[in-house]
Amino acid sequence: xxxxxxxxxxxxxxxxxxxxxxxxxxxxxxxxxxxxxxxxxxxxxxxxxxxxxxxxxxxxxxxxxxxxxxxxxxxxxxxxxxxxxxxxxxxxxxxxxxxxxxxxxxxxxxxxxxxxxxxxxxxxxxxxxxxxxxxxxxxxxxxxxxxxxxxxxxxxxxxxxxxxxxxxxxxxxxxxxxxxxxxxxxxxxxxxxxxxxxxxxxxxxxxxxxxxxxxxxxxxxxxxxxxxxxxxxxxxxxxxxxxxxxxxxxxxxxxxxxxxxxxxxxxxxxxxxxxxxxxxxxxxxxxxxxxxxxxxxxxxxxxxxxxxxxxxxxxxxxxxxxxxxxxxxxxxxxxxxxxxxxxxxxxxxxxxxxxxxxxxxxxxxxxxxxxxxxxxxxxxxxxxxxxxxxxxxxxxxxxx
Numbered sequence: 001x002x003x004x005x006x007x008x009x010x011x012x013x014x015x016x017x018x019x020x021x022x023x024x025x026x027x028x029x030x031x032x033x034x035x036x037x038x039x040x041x042x043x044x045x046x047x048x049x050x051x052x053x054x055x056x057x058x059x060x061x062x063x064x065x066x067x068x069x070x071x072x073x074x075x076x077x078x079x080x081x082x083x084x085x086x087x088x089x090x091x092x093x094x095x096x097x098x099x100x101x102x103x104x105x106x107x108x109x110x111x112x113x114x115x116x117x118x119x120x121x122x123x124x125x126x127x128x129x130x131x132x133x134x135x136x137x138x139x140x141x142x143x144x145x146x147x148x149x150x151x152x153x154x155x156x157x158x159x160x161x162x163x164x165x166x167x168x169x170x171x172x173x174x175x176x177x178x179x180x181x182x183x184x185x186x187x188x189x190x191x192x193x194x195x196x197x198x199x200x201x202x203x204x205x206x207x208x209x210x211x212x213x214x215x216x217x218x219x220x221x222x223x224x225x226x227x228x229x230x231x232x233x234x235x236x237x238x239x240x241x242x243x244x245x246x247x248x249x250x251x252x253x254x255x256x257x258x259x260x261x262x263x264x265x266x267x268x269x270x271x272x273x274x275x276x277x278x279x280x281x282x283x284x285x286x287x288x289x290x291x292x293x294x295x296x297x298x299x300x301x302x303x304x305x306x307x308x309x310x311x312x313x314x315x316x317x318x319x320x321x322x323x324x325x326x327x328x329x330x331x332x333x334x335x336x337x338x339x340x341x342x343x344x345x346x347x348x349x350x351x352x353x354x355x356x357x358x359x360x361x362x363x364x365x366x367x368x369x370x371x372x373x374x375x376x377x378x379x380x381x382x383x384x385x386x387x388x389x390x391x392x393x394x395x396x397x398x399x400x
Contacts, residue, residue: 016049034361041068044380044387046366054361055390058368062203062235062344062378063265066306070382073264076302077295085295089116089287099297102304103270106243108252113278115271116292120234120259121149123269124197126286127255128153128172130273131195131228134280139192140172141227143179145205148197148232157197160204180210182217189221195228195255196221200245203235206374207339207346212249219251228254228277235260238307239378240342241317248341261381264306266299312381316342319383326392332399336373345377346370359398365391 014022019037038054040047044067046054059065066073080095087093096116103114115126132138142148142157149155150163156172164170173192177184179202189196200215202208222229230253236245237258246253254277259269269291290296307313320342327338327347334356337348349356353375360367368376379387 019049034357036361036366043067043069044383053364055365055387055394057377057379057391058366059378059380060265061260061368062239063260065238065261065312065381066264066303067380067382070264070306072306073299073302076298077266080295080298083294086290086293088289089292093292093294093297095294095297095301096292099292099300102301103272106304107272108244108247108256110252110274111256111272112275113273115273115286116296117269117271117288118267118290118296119149119269120257121151121154121269122288122291123234123257123259123271124148124154124157124232125151126269126271127197127230127257127273128157128195129286130255130271130277130281131230132172133282133285134277135194135228137192137194137227138173139190139194140174141185141188141193141196142174142176143185143198143202144176145179145202145208146176146197146199146232147202147204148199149234179205179208180214182214182221185218186221186225189225189227193225193227195230197230197232199232199236200249201236201240201341201344203344203376204370206348206370207344207376209240209245209339209341210249215246215249215251219249219253222254230255230257233258235378236341236344237261238313239316239344239381241313241320243313245341245344262303263296263299264303266296268296268300307381310382315383316381319343319385319388320345322385323377323388323391326388327395330392330396330399332395334399340377343377343379343381343383346374347377348374356398360394363394363397365394 037049038046039049044056046056100114117123140157144159146159148157152171155164156170156174159176175188177188200210231246233244233256238261256272262268262270324338334349336350339346352372353369370376
């Protein structure tokens with residue numbers, strides 16, 4: 001039987017109340033609802049089911065770095081859909097091979113081995129398993145307020161009690177120490193410690209960039225004590241004016257993970273490690289049916305190509321500086337602190353953040369919370385000065 005391609009019927013359009021009812025009645029109720037139905041995106045903007053436009057300053061938790069409906073990205077995905085979408089890694093594939101070579105162009109020196117998966121949490125799971133396999137040890141050291149995902153292994157190193165408590169005891173013993181305290185970290189390492197895992201910029205905690213000197217001290221401690229260093233760049237990768245936020249400190253981890261921005265929101269996870277560690281992982285000890293599929297690989301290739309063509313690393317550094325300067329220039333009495341690097345910015349308030357989120361949403365701007373007092377700005381990296389000005393105008397009204 002020959003398939004016909006004469007027409008493709010679009011799904012029936014649901015009314016607004018049908019959309020919200022379906023989601024409320026049939027999803028596990030895990031997410032705080034924003035009271036908004038988003039149906040379309042274009043560039044730096046999102047549109048709701050009434051046609052109202054919103055400035056996107058969140059890029060769906062930092063993933064839509066090229067904005068929405070980017071034509072180059074869409075064309076690449078469309079072409080791959082008509083070529084090959086799935087191919088297990090027991091078979092070689094041309095698109096995956098091209099991505100592996102592209103990753104080596106941006107990987108920190110010495111991280112020559114790649115594992116491809118489908119999400120940030122999966123990338124962390126792989127990193128933790130690799131560290132345990134390579135060292136034969138089973139304890140980890142992580143930072144307070146750190147976030148590494150909510151699957152059981154990743155949850156072992158995520159610090160937030162509300163995420164951890166319902167599932168304890170967790171499978172991997174972990175000690176959490178104050179962030180940016182090298183002495184406390186050194187004291188927590190013992191003979192059973194396999195690795196230290198850190199975010200170079202703590203994201204969910206409220207955007208706290210680590211000092212370069214702290215990261216350099218951590219690297220030295222890990223070398224002295226013979227433990228591995230894992231850098232979690234799931235949120236900070238590609239966003240701080242460099243491929244990797246940890247590179248600002250001039251350090252190279254033993255294992256690096258990223259996900260969100262790598263394929264412009266298409267599901268992907270990346271775990272990078274050294275030849276030495278790779279050689280100690282037993283064959284078949286880890287794997288993924290969907291990981292490294294040609295469609296995800298093509299999405300990542302298209303994203304990396306746009307990074308270079310649009311000079312997005314330099315753009316994120318310059319616009320991030322402009323945006324932080326503009327926010328400080330508002331001199332709002334409601335703001336306690338503004339911090340960040342590149343287009344990864346946290347604005348800490350002196351009051352709870354929810355009214356500010358609502359006020360901005362009412363003015364057509366979408367931002368993200370990061371704890372009870374802070375909102376995050378993780379906009380698409382394609383922003384221009386026009387979007388910065390739009391955001392500052394709305395902020396000026398809400399934070400006056």
